[in-house]
Amino acid sequence: EGLKKLLSDGGINQFILKKVPVGHALVFPMCEKCHTSNPVTPKYEDGKIFTSCSNPDCDIEKYEVDILDTSRDLAVHFFIDPIRDKTVKPNANIHVFGGDYSAVHDHANGDSTDFLYTKVGKVIELMRRVSKDIPDFLVGPTFYARDGNKMSKSKDNGLRIERLKEYYGNGYVEKVVDFISYVADRGFKHIDYQVLEQKLFG
Numbered sequence: 001e002g003l004k005k006l007l008s009d010g011g012i013n014q015f016i017l018k019k020v021p022v023g024h025a026l027v028f029p030m031c032e033k034c035h036t037s038n039p040v041t042p043k044y045e046d047g048k049i050f051t052s053c054s055n056p057d058c059d060i061e062k063y064e065v066d067i068l069d070t071s072r073d074l075a076v077h078f079f080i081d082p083i084r085d086k087t088v089k090p091n092a093n094i095h096v097f098g099g100d101y102s103a104v105h106d107h108a109n110g111d112s113t114d115f116l117y118t119k120v121g122k123v124i125e126l127m128r129r130v131s132k133d134i135p136d137f138l139v140g141p142t143f144y145a146r147d148g149n150k151m152s153k154s155k156d157n158g159l160r161i162e163r164l165k166e167y168y169g170n171g172y173v174e175k176v177v178d179f180i181s182y183v184a185d186r187g188f189k190h191i192d193y194q195v196l197e198q199k200l201f202g
């Protein structure tokens with residue numbers, strides 16, 4: 001229902017990504033049969049998504065999905081944080097984002113460097129449209145892992161809490177707080193694995 005409310009707001013999809021055609025929505029359903037999600041932005045009207053299966057080996061062609069049909073899987077990217085924070089209890093009081101959220105998103109919005117057009121700015125704007133009462137935001141620095149990539153839950157290349165516990169015992173919370181203070185005091189935006197290693201295990 002939160003998603004339906006957001007999508008009823010004209011222009012919301014174009015605010016997120018300028019190239020989205022009017023009458024289309026950044027909501028990507030999965031084919032019921034083969035679970036392929038068509039990457040083409042689908043048509044959207046009155047709570048229904050109209051798309052087709054993009055898998056050439058699947059015999060499903062055009063299909064429609066009601067966005068209130070909870071038995072269907074939908075990929076919603078930008079909408080997920082605002083909806084989850086504001087419509088699922090307990091509501092979030094604080095939302096922590098990775099450093100890449102402070103970057104301007106979709107330069108097609110002009111070469112604006114306005115906060116509104118950063119990833120976090122867009123998520124905040126979406127939240128405001130769902131509810132007046134929005135959580136506090138904390139945009140952390142971007143951490144780089146030993147493999148040179150950004151640390152990410154999805155890549156699982158970060159530092160696990162178990163390892164810190166193993167190393168420091170129950171004192172690990174204090175160590176983490178010390179490290180966060182060190183980072184915050186210096187206003188670091190990017191942190192390499194070596195800094196982490198030196199400060200936490202040096």
Ligand SMILES: [Zn+2]
Nearest residue numbers: 031034053058
């Ligand atoms: Zn299919």
